Amino acid sequence: MNPQAATFRFYGALNDFLHKRQKGHAINYSFKGSPAIKDAIEAIGVPHPEVDVVLVNQSKVLFSYTLQAGDVVEIFPVQAEREWPTGYVSEEQNPPPHRFVLDVHLGTLAKSLRMLGFDTFYKTDLSDSEIARIAAEEKRVVLTRDVGLLKQKSIRWGYWLRSQHTEEQLEEVVQRYKLQHSFNPLVLCLVCNVRVEEVPKQEVLEELPPKTRLYFNEFYRCPSCCRVYWKGSHYERMQLFVAKVQRM
Missing domain, CATH: 3.40.50 (Rossmann fold)
Known part of the structure; x- marks a missing residue:
């Protein structure tokens, strides 16, 4: 079977996955048979979750589209500053969860x-x-x-x-993933990923360092690993960290 060819062009951050000579240039892609366009994109080096929009001959296609000889393929990453017509962006119907x-x-x-x-x-x-x-x-x-x-x-x-x-x-x-407005800091165990629960001081008294027993009264425990949390100096450092991230 004689090889066929299509032309691919990757935009924006998708160039991070390409060889130096391919970055910012049209790529002549040779193939045999009838590959899905997703397979061709990944064969060139770009993983499919990084792709947001695929145009073939200036028309939107799905990853299941069968590549044809002579196709001109344009592949775009997620771009917050670019507006596409409704239905073009893959995440419109299936937005990623947090x-x-x-x-x-x-x-x-x-x-x-x-x-x-x-x-x-x-x-x-x-x-x-x-x-x-x-x-x-x-x-x-x-x-x-x-x-x-x-x-x-x-x-x-x-x-x-x-x-x-x-x-x-x-x-x-x-x-x-536009997480700036979805922060809910200091509610999960940093070890177990389980929501911590407030507990009376008396229940954890024997687990506390002497100065913690003296100066703190609000405590939280992970129901999985039983790790105890309180708002000591580490809590203040965490708050500063969260505030810094919110400014990103």
């Missing part, structure tokens, strides 16, 4: 998201297939530094973190 599952290398980011009140599934021993399954079954957004993970078919929502630094990663997530 619930996340993170890969094994993002423990500090998981803690930061929990601090802001976002349901964040994280374990140190999850495989890629387990992350994909959890994302699909529990309707979670996958956050990862692994491009290959985002190419798994069952993942609907996902984002590849550009930075390797936690604070910058958090800013990326807050801006990408």
Whole structure:
């Protein structure tokens, strides 16, 4: 079977996934058979959850569209500043939830998201297939530094973190998913991702450091790991952290 060809052009942040010689340029893509356009996009290097709009010959298509010889394909990322006609943007019908599952290398980011009140599934021993399954079954957004993970078919929502630094990663997530007005800080256990419950001081008295017993009266406990929280100096640091993130 002789190869056929189509022309692809990626815009904006999608160029982050391309080879240097491909960035900002039209790409001549050769193929055999009748591939879905989603498969062609990922073969070039761009994971499907990063794509917001696909135009073929200037018309909107779905990922299931069968690529044809001579097609001119334009692929766009999420762009807050760009307005598309109703029905063009993939997230209009299926907006991403504010619930996340993170890969094994993002423990500090998981803690930061929990601090802001976002349901964040994280374990140190999850495989890629387990992350994909959890994302699909529990309707979670996958956050990862692994491009290959985002190419798994069952993942609907996902984002590849550009930075390797936690604070910058958090800013990326807050801006990408427009979380600025959805913060509910300091209500989740930072270890278990479970909502903490207020408890009488008497119930936790024996677990408290001497000075904490003396100076504090409001306490919270995680019903899962039984970790006890109170509004000490660490609480003040958390409040400063939350205020900083809100200004991002």
